[in-house]
Amino acid sequence: MRVVDLIKSTDKTAFSFEILPPLKGTGIEKLYKTVDTLREFDPKYINITTHRSEYVYKDLGNGLYQRARMRRRPGTVAVAAALQNKYNITTVPHILCSGFTREDTEYVLLDLQFLGITDLLVLRGDKAKHESAFVPEGNGYSHALELEGQINDFNKGLFVDGSPIKVTGTPFSYGVACYPEKHEESPNMEQDIYWLKKKVEAGAEYAVTQMFYDNRKYFEFVERVHKEGINVPIIPGIKPFGKLSQLSMIPKTFKIDLPQELASEAMKCKTDEEARALGVEWCIHQCRELIAYGVPSIHFYTVSAVESVKEVAKVIY
Numbered sequence: 001m002r003v004v005d006l007i008k009s010t011d012k013t014a015f016s017f018e019i020l021p022p023l024k025g026t027g028i029e030k031l032y033k034t035v036d037t038l039r040e041f042d043p044k045y046i047n048i049t050t051h052r053s054e055y056v057y058k059d060l061g062n063g064l065y066q067r068a069r070m071r072r073r074p075g076t077v078a079v080a081a082a083l084q085n086k087y088n089i090t091t092v093p094h095i096l097c098s099g100f101t102r103e104d105t106e107y108v109l110l111d112l113q114f115l116g117i118t119d120l121l122v123l124r125g126d127k128a129k130h131e132s133a134f135v136p137e138g139n140g141y142s143h144a145l146e147l148e149g150q151i152n153d154f155n156k157g158l159f160v161d162g163s164p165i166k167v168t169g170t171p172f173s174y175g176v177a178c179y180p181e182k183h184e185e186s187p188n189m190e191q192d193i194y195w196l197k198k199k200v201e202a203g204a205e206y207a208v209t210q211m212f213y214d215n216r217k218y219f220e221f222v223e224r225v226h227k228e229g230i231n232v233p234i235i236p237g238i239k240p241f242g243k244l245s246q247l248s249m250i251p252k253t254f255k256i257d258l259p260q261e262l263a264s265e266a267m268k269c270k271t272d273e274e275a276r277a278l279g280v281e282w283c284i285h286q287c288r289e290l291i292a293y294g295v296p297s298i299h300f301y302t303v304s305a306v307e308s309v310k311e312v313a314k315v316i317y
Contacts, residue, residue: 210256
């Protein structure tokens with residue numbers, strides 16, 4: 001079942017969450033523990049992030065450093081297959097422009113199709129840490145819209161070089177990202193929504209939002225995209241506020257605002273545990289309001305927040 005069908009298959013607001021592949025060499029057991037913690041809430045799907053290679057510098061011990069490329073979190077395809085096989089829950093790997101050539105993408109699509117994984121989240125991805133602006137990898141893509149084009153051609157039975165695929169499998173279906181407070185590189189919200197519409201017209205069946213803490217931003221965004229004729233589900237992406245340092249880290253890292261009410265209460269907290277409890281309370285309020293608004297699904301970002309997400313889900317689900 002496609003993600004859009006899965007979230008429509010329940011009478012209540014659907015539950016899903018996102019995880020990261022384990023750090024290189026650390027094993028998958030911690031991810032299994034995360035899924036075991038949250039599967040009681042009947043997740044309709046699990047997203048698995050993808051991470052590009054980055055340059056690292058190895059100290060050779062003689063005053064010299066050796067530069068090499070390393071992917072700190074490999075294994076997205078394998079993790080998706082392992083989780084889907086172990087839990088029989090639909091997995092949705094992220095597929096990126098960032099760090100991937102067109103040929104790299106083609107091999108990923110082939111591997112996923114062999115494994116029977118046909119739901120994707122299509123993203124441009126972040127720029128490399130050593131770059132001041134996003135640069136595509138080799139002959140790779142600069143925009144998610146271009147990546148959609150390759151996936152669409154693959155679904156039609158065409159390799160990236162135009163040659164035919166002799167035996168085709170189940171077509172891929174996919175969603176994309178959207179930004180209630182606009183993408184940090186977008187000059188304005190109008191431009192951001194313009195490109196979202198293009199991605200939907202190209203075949204995106206739903207959009208998942210960047211995390212947000214002010215539901216008004218989400219409601220206003222949904223109204224604006226509907227006025228532009230974008231009628232796919234806009235799935236809110238939520239993460240509980242977790243510790244005091246996030247007061248400055250979240251706006252800086254994710255380019256989103258914290259509502260004044262949340263910020264004021266967070267500034268009263270003396271410990272991270274008090275901040276975490278506040279975050280759970282705020283997230284429960286957010287989710288109740290979103291459900292009352294009629295969202296078809298809520299998607300939770302779980303990094304460093306699994307127990308908080310569980311506390312929220314116990315109340316909401």
